[in-house]
Amino acid sequence: MAFLWNAWYVAGWPNEFGEGFTSRMILGKPIVFFRRANGTVAALQDRCAHRHIPLSHGQRKGDVIECAYHGLQFDHTGRCIHIPAQNEIPERARVAAYPVVEKHGWVWVWMGDPAAADESKVPDFHWLGDPAYSATGETKHVAAHYELLHDNLLDLSHVGYVHATTIGNNEMGSKGQIRVEKLDNGVRVTRWVIDCAPPPTYCKTGIFQPTDRIDRWQIIEYEAPSSIRIYVGGAPTGTGAPEGNRVGGLGMWVMHAMTPENDVSTHYHWAIGRDFHIGNDEVTKILHREISTAFEQDREILKIQQDSLIRTGFPKGVDITADSGGIQARRILAQLIANQEKAASP
Ligand code: FES
Ligand SMILES: [Fe+2]
Numbered sequence: 001m002a003f004l005w006n007a008w009y010v011a012g013w014p015n016e017f018g019e020g021f022t023s024r025m026i027l028g029k030p031i032v033f034f035r036r037a038n039g040t041v042a043a044l045q046d047r048c049a050h051r052h053i054p055l056s057h058g059q060r061k062g063d064v065i066e067c068a069y070h071g072l073q074f075d076h077t078g079r080c081i082h083i084p085a086q087n088e089i090p091e092r093a094r095v096a097a098y099p100v101v102e103k104h105g106w107v108w109v110w111m112g113d114p115a116a117a118d119e120s121k122v123p124d125f126h127w128l129g130d131p132a133y134s135a136t137g138e139t140k141h142v143a144a145h146y147e148l149l150h151d152n153l154l155d156l157s158h159v160g161y162v163h164a165t166t167i168g169n170n171e172m173g174s175k176g177q178i179r180v181e182k183l184d185n186g187v188r189v190t191r192w193v194i195d196c197a198p199p200p201t202y203c204k205t206g207i208f209q210p211t212d213r214i215d216r217w218q219i220i221e222y223e224a225p226s227s228i229r230i231y232v233g234g235a236p237t238g239t240g241a242p243e244g245n246r247v248g249g250l251g252m253w254v255m256h257a258m259t260p261e262n263d264v265s266t267h268y269h270w271a272i273g274r275d276f277h278i279g280n281d282e283v284t285k286i287l288h289r290e291i292s293t294a295f296e297q298d299r300e301i302l303k304i305q306q307d308s309l310i311r312t313g314f315p316k317g318v319d320i321t322a323d324s325g326g327i328q329a330r331r332i333l334a335q336l337i338a339n340q341e342k343a344a345s346p
Helices: 146-154 156-162 170-175 200-204 281-312 321-344
Strands: 008-012 022-026 029-035 041-045 059-061 064-066 080-082 100-103 106-110 134-142 177-183 186-196 214-223 227-236 250-260 266-274
Touching: 008 022, 008 029, 008 250, 008 266, 029 106, 041 100, 064 080, 134 281, 146 156, 146 214, 146 227, 146 250, 146 266, 146 281, 146 321, 156 281, 170 186, 177 214, 177 321, 186 321, 200 281, 214 321, 266 281
Parallel strands: none
Antiparallel strands: 008 106, 022 029, 029 041, 059 064, 100 106, 134 266, 177 186, 186 214, 214 227, 227 250, 250 266
C-alpha cells in the first residue's frame, strides 16, 4: 500500500483514548492506543512480537502491556521487558512504537520514522480548539480510498446534487466559477457564487431566510497528505463580501482529516468551527445534524464509487474542469510518495 509515512494522521478524539485499549488500523497497520499514568497517549503495534496476538487482547500492568497468550510484557516504548521463565530477552523482542501528540482538539499519530516526528508539522486545525469559535465534529468510517474523499471535497460542484436537502443548492454547480492555486504543500480551490439562494442549512441557523439572496464562498485548502480545510459562508448579496466585508453573514471552517485505514477504507474525521452564535448549543446541534447528514450522503456515494471501481478494474474516467483541484492534489501526493520511495531505495 502506497502511503506517505512521514506525516501526522488523526488517530481520533481525546475522549476515545483512556485507561483501556483502543485498537485501530491506520495505513494498514494495527495500532493499540492507551493513556499512560502521566496522561499522554501511547501507541504500539497491536501485534505481539512473539506469536502475533493483538496486544489489545492483553492487560495493562501500569504502563506495560502483558500479552494475553504467553505473558510477554512490553513497555510504552515497545521494548519487551519480561518473558516468563526466561532471563535473556532477545533484541528482536519488540514492537513498533508510534509518536503521538494531542493538538487542535485531535490526537495525532506519526506513522513514519519516529526520529523525524516534528510536532510543528501537525496541520493547522486550530478552530477546533479555539474558544473564539464554537466547534463540533465526529468520525465516520467510509468504505472508500482516502483520495476519493479528497476528490469529493476539492470539487464541491457535487453539493447541488448529492446534498440538495442539506448544504446544497443547484446554483452552486451551475453558476460557480472556480479558481485553483498551487500552495507549498497543497492546493487551494476558491469558488464564489454571487447572488444565489441560501442553502437549507444556512436558513436553519436563522441568519438567512429562503427568500434572501446571498453571495456565497467556498475556499478549499488541501494540505498533503490528507488534510482539507474549507472556509464556507455567505453574506447578503451586494454588500461587498468578495472584497472582505462579511457583516450580516455567517462563516464556518469545515475541517477534514482523512486517515486511511487501508487501501479501500478511511477514518474520516470532520469538525466545524463557526464564527456566529458562539456558545449557542441549539445552533451547534442543528449544524452538527445538518453537516453529519450531508457527510452521510457523501459516505454513501463514495462507497458506491469505490465498489464500482473495484468491480470494473479501476478504469480511468474522463476529466472535467471541476476536477482541477483534485487532479493537482493527486499529483502532489503521488510526487511525495515517489520521493519517499526514491529516498528509501538503496
Ligand atoms: S503471542 Fe504474545 S506472548 Fe506469545
Ligand atoms: Fe459532499
